[in-house]
Amino acid sequence: MIILIFFIAGLIVGSFINVVVYRLNLAESMFVGRSMCPHCRAKIRWYDNIPLLSFVLLRAECRDCKGKISWEYPMVEFLTGVAFAGIGVWFFSLANYQTWIESGFLLVLFFLLLVIFAYDLKFMEIPMIFLWAGVGAAVLWLIFSDISNFSASNSIFSLRIVSGAIGAFVAWAFFFSMAFFSKEKWMGMGDAYLAILVGLTAGWPKIFFAFVLSFSLGAIFSIFLVIFKKKSMKSQVPFAPFLVAGTIATLFLYQAFPEYLGYLFYF
Ligand SMILES: [Zn+2]
Numbered sequence: 001m002i003i004l005i006f007f008i009a010g011l012i013v014g015s016f017i018n019v020v021v022y023r024l025n026l027a028e029s030m031f032v033g034r035s036m037c038p039h040c041r042a043k044i045r046w047y048d049n050i051p052l053l054s055f056v057l058l059r060a061e062c063r064d065c066k067g068k069i070s071w072e073y074p075m076v077e078f079l080t081g082v083a084f085a086g087i088g089v090w091f092f093s094l095a096n097y098q099t100w101i102e103s104g105f106l107l108v109l110f111f112l113l114l115v116i117f118a119y120d121l122k123f124m125e126i127p128m129i130f131l132w133a134g135v136g137a138a139v140l141w142l143i144f145s146d147i148s149n150f151s152a153s154n155s156i157f158s159l160r161i162v163s164g165a166i167g168a169f170v171a172w173a174f175f176f177s178m179a180f181f182s183k184e185k186w187m188g189m190g191d192a193y194l195a196i197l198v199g200l201t202a203g204w205p206k207i208f209f210a211f212v213l214s215f216s217l218g219a220i221f222s223i224f225l226v227i228f229k230k231k232s233m234k235s236q237v238p239f240a241p242f243l244v245a246g247t248i249a250t251l252f253l254y255q256a257f258p259e260y261l262g263y264l265f266y267f
Helices: 001-025 053-057 072-088 096-124 129-148 160-181 189-202 205-229 242-256 258-265
Strands: none
Touching: 001 072, 001 096, 053 072, 053 258, 072 096, 072 242, 096 129, 096 189, 096 205, 129 160, 129 189, 160 189, 160 205, 189 205, 205 242, 242 258
16 A cells, blocks of 8 residues: 555656656746647646556547657656655655655655656756755765664764765766766766766665666667667667666665675675
8 A cells, every 4th residue: 555655656756757857958947837748839638647647548649739748758757656666665664753754865865866867868968956966865864874773883884874975986986987088988977977876875885786787777778779770889878867777776676685685795
């Protein structure tokens, strides 16, 4: 039941993320005015604005002009639903108020990460306001978690804010070098900024696992694109979506299977 509530909340937030991304690009207000069709500018009726469902019922077409609705919209809604449901499954517990606060931080952090996901997917650019807001949210989350788990016997390296800072530095150094030495052919400088945020979020040494996942996802996806001739080998694929997806998946996998991944990646 709780999972369903988190999933539906995620669908609604995902739908809002689509609006944020679209209007951020046009520098329009995010809260004023109803959504419009990007082709014919007709106002979207409330019953055509239901996450996932409307896309299927309308068969990916605008009701007014039959213009195509991008598959990116329902995908962002669905992934946000899954990400929020994951928080409900692996982090939230009704009986423990501390998990309420931690889940709150994660909901905000995942929202910001998914705005970056959707924006980079559409415009191949990292929206910096959301990136720095994410860094702020991640730092507050790690400090909160350190304070609530504090015991005097802990070493400084068991603090999550320290593991986050190391993760952020390692991740940034890795992506910055790739962007620098390839003259931004392999990776953009924007990805190096995003690396700070995902490094902070995953922490050291989980960031390794997040990288393995992100690059695997990216490779599989690129192979599909080439096979289905959507892109040639040379064309650029935005990397931020894979980095965000890999990082969120890493948090869930570590939370779900601490014993297995703990042995693999804690040294
Ligand atoms: Zn239209």
